[in-house]
Amino acid sequence: MGSRSLRTLWMVAIVGILSACSTQVPLEEPTSRPPVSGSIEVPPPDANEPLPAPIQQAKSRWVPVHWSSVPGLEQDNLADAWNAWIKSCGRPPAPFAQFCSEVRRMSMATTQEQREWMVARFQPYRVESLDGNPDGMLTSYFEPMLDGARQPGNGYSIPLYKAPASLGARKPWYSRQQIDTLPQAQAELQDKVIAWVSDPVDAMVLHIQGSGRVRVQEADGSVRMIRVAYAATNDHPYKSIGKWLLDQGLVRDATWPGIKAWIAANPARINELLWSNPRYVFFKEEPLSALDAEFGPNGAQGVPLTPGRSIAVDRASIPYGTPVWLSSTGPTVQLNRLVMAQDTGSAILGAVRADYFAGWGHEAGDFAGRVKQPLRLWVLWPRHLAKR
Structure with missing residues (x-):
């Protein structure tokens, strides 16, 4: 997905219920706005005019x-849609760029x-x-929210990595299992940790979504919210952990409750489950201002x-x-x-x-x-x- 292609690899089988504050899913529309003086006058199309070619x-x-x-x-x-349209005007494609001045005027x-x-x-x-x-x-798809820390310990043991310097020199790079187990892979990721989180499955959900928010505890004890955005992958193919469970005959319910129940009953096999997906996502840290947090x-x-x-x-x-x-x-x-x-x-x-x-x-x-x-x-x- 361009800069964040893994985010839309989200599938029903691997939804994480994350223990964090959340945004309201926007299904209800705001009320209409009052009329705006000086709105752009446009003639309506003729309902009987012939349709163009496909x-x-x-x-x-x-x-x-x-x-x-x-x-x-x-x-x-259309108010919320207009916000998204104005955002598109930040980098408008050629067919729509000429409308951006009108889009902005029509926002009110x-x-x-x-x-x-x-x-x-x-x-x-x-x-x-x-x-x-x-x-x-x-x-x-969505943006997960996790708790994390800058230093490992107190239950925070799962790293979220920045891309290693050798990523482009080796294609594909190490697999998820190799990243977790091989000393040479871990050596190349030394000093590349953005933050540590506590749950390996929640980290997997973050990898699948390709971006998320982490409420991170800094070394001085302060807490702030950051965004970890998609930066790159190890160039291995994505494999669904839910499908792996089904193919192995381990579950008949590959929804998140079914996967969670299997994990609870088989804690010793969690790495086997996670390693069935060899793709690994590397992130970049982005600040999350009050304005950024609204989008x-x-x-x-x-x-x-x-x-x-x-x-x-x-x-x-x-x-x-x-x-x-x-x-x-x-x-x-x-x-x-x-x-x-x-x-x-x-x-x-x-x-x-x-x-x-x-x-x-x-x-x-x-x-x-x-x-x-x-x-x-x-x-x-x-x-x-x-x-x-």
Whole structure:
């Protein structure tokens, strides 16, 4: 996923319930804003005008539709989505850069004014696979929160490493098991520890998500929150620990409660479980100011993720920075909303595929672990680029 590709490798089988404070998963919308004087005047599109031609991408086909076909358009309050859109304007892709001044101006408009502007400026296209299937899958990911310390001891024994200097010279680098057991691997990681955490499974969840927040105790006894962001991997393939348990016939329930129950019953085999995933993630430490704490880590587009309004996609189907209408119905949640394609991931593959950024902490992690449900997507493409 670009700078954080492992984050979207999150699967239902390895959700961690982390004992930390958490953000509320953003499912309820804020109330509408008052009208803004001097809003941008835009003429509505003609509902009877002919639709443009379909657009072909490497892995998808975009089929034009009228706005009346977009589900839930009138119900979505767009304020949070506008925050994500403004973030995208920090590094806008070429087709959308010209709209950024208007996006910023419309940030204080009412939801109705924002909706009218969006409908006038953009043409919706239903995303389909190359064989015409509009149905796909929605999953979710999050930013774990852990407690940690700068020095080992008092239960903190699991290191979170920065990338070693020799990483690029050896491909693949040492596997997870080798990193844990080989003296030469550990020697190359000397002085590369960002922080120590207490639970190896929670550390694995952090590796899978690719980024997280650590409430770290400094050497002087003070405590502060930092972000550990994805920096690199050891170039080994990712393997699901839940799938390993299923393949070994050790569990029939590969959800997190099932995995947790197996770990509790088999503490001597925890390394065997963790080593079944040879991929290892190295991190970089980032400060977490009050402003930074309101958003997630940078996605592959290079802008901070917005809870409930940022998604990871297959970039061969949908380019970064594209506004997307997302529709997904249960069993976990019903969503009809505007989101921004701001991230990607090696497990997020296919035409109609999205990973929904839920936020950070316990509630977001619990939510992300339960989401695996049907999905449809509509990209919103500039009208002036549509070939009619």
